[in-house]
Amino acid sequence: MTLAEKQATNVAVAATGPKFIIVIQQKGGAGKSTITVNLAAASGRSSVMQNDIEDAAVVAAGIDPQGSLEGWAxxxxxxxxxxxxxxxxxxxxxxxxxxxxxSRKRVIVDTPGFMEIDPDAAWGDDPLGESRVADALREVLELADLAIVPITPEWLSWAPAEFTIERILKPRGIPFIVVINLHDPRDGDTALDKVKTWIDQRSYPRMADPIRKYKIHAHAAEDGLTVVEYKESGTALRAREDLMNLALCVEQAL
Ligand SMILES: Nc1ncnc2c1ncn2[C@@H]1O[C@H](COP(=O)(O)OP(=O)(O)OP(=O)(O)O)[C@@H](O)[C@H]1O
Ligand SMILES: [Mg+2]
Incomplete structure (x- = not known):
């Protein structure tokens, strides 16, 4: 390939629109909104600045009819x-x-827990059902380049993660990574190893290290802060490291 051809290819790549990353997990409270906002912050902070462009490279989007991202914003x-x-x-x-x-490089989409799924839907059938949320979900699934599925060491979140992957993502051919969230470092590694084993037994790709549970994350939502703005402390640095890790992991998977 000549240099001119290479440049032409680069221009073609630059001219394409953003990659869509959706954060999806049927179980509520596994950290979808927290991950969306903080991944957008970590990723947005690392963006190349182009001063003549108004649109930020990274967009965090929420499709929740309740507007949970809105409260934070x-x-x-x-x-x-x-x-x-x-x-x-x-x-x-x-x-x-x-x-x-x-101008947009990454769109990270927070999704609501989709409670109105049809548990009796036959294999291969779309279990999302008919509703405003279902239609919104179908649109983002259509756009998605990658899905992040948060799971916690608590086993209650495991079956919904599996459902999300097997019934929603795999049939659509959407690549995904499972991310362990809310690992409490004070608990030691037993629960963490259990959930890692469960994920690995299913051959699901996962982020190597978990996102740790820190109070600072829970308070941040109230204060309208993101992980890149936490007041500097050892915990803040560790919290930021986890989200930076996720941003790298996502970039590799795209
Ligand atoms: N790594 C973490 N450390 C500490 N708290 C966390 C962490 N991740 C999430 N939380 C807290 O756990 C709660 C649930 O997280 P979040 O709202 O992000 O979950 P969700 O999957 O978006 O839930 P829903 O399905 O209801 O929208 C929130 O109070 C949030 O602040
Ligand atoms: Mg949420």
Whole structure:
């Protein structure tokens, strides 16, 4: 390939729109919203700055009709964020519009726990059912380049993770990584090893290290802070390391 051809290819790549990363897990409380906001912050902070472009390279989006990302975003002055955020409240079409914007590099989408699934749907059938949330989910699944499935050391989150992967992601051919969240470092490694074994037995790709459980994350939501803004401390650095780790892991998987 000549240099000119190489440059032409690079231009073609640069002209394409963003990669969509969706954070999805049927079980509530596994950390979808926390991961979305903080991954967007870690990733947005690492973006190449292009001063003539208004649109941030990274977008955090929420499709929850309840607007859970909105509550958090209300606490934050928008100019302080290293990413843009977008709340669709379940309206279809808004996210697809981002697809053709070459300034956008990554769109990270928070999804609601989809409670209205049809547990009796036959294998191969779409279990998402008919609802506004289901339609919004189908749109992001259509756009998704990669899914992050958070799971916790608590076994209650395991079966919903498996359902999400086997019934929602695999049939659509969406690549995914399982991410262990809410590992309490004070608990030692027993519970952590158990969940790692469970994931590995299913040959699911996973992030090597967990996202640790720190109070600072839970408080941050109230304070409208992201992981890149935590007041400097050992814990803040470890919390940030976990999310930086995830950002790297995602980039490798894309
Ligand atoms: N690594 C962590 N350390 C400490 N607290 C965490 C961590 N991850 C999530 N949390 C807390 O756990 C709770 C649930 O997290 P979050 O709201 O992100 O889950 P979710 O999957 O989005 O839930 P839902 O399905 O209800 O939208 C929140 O109070 C959040 O602050
Ligand atoms: Mg949430």
């Amino acid at each position: 209300d606490q934050v002055p928008e100019e302080a964020l290293p990413f843009d955020y977008l709340v669709t409240r379940g309206k279809v079409g808004i996210l697809s519009e981002l697809r053709d914007n070459p």
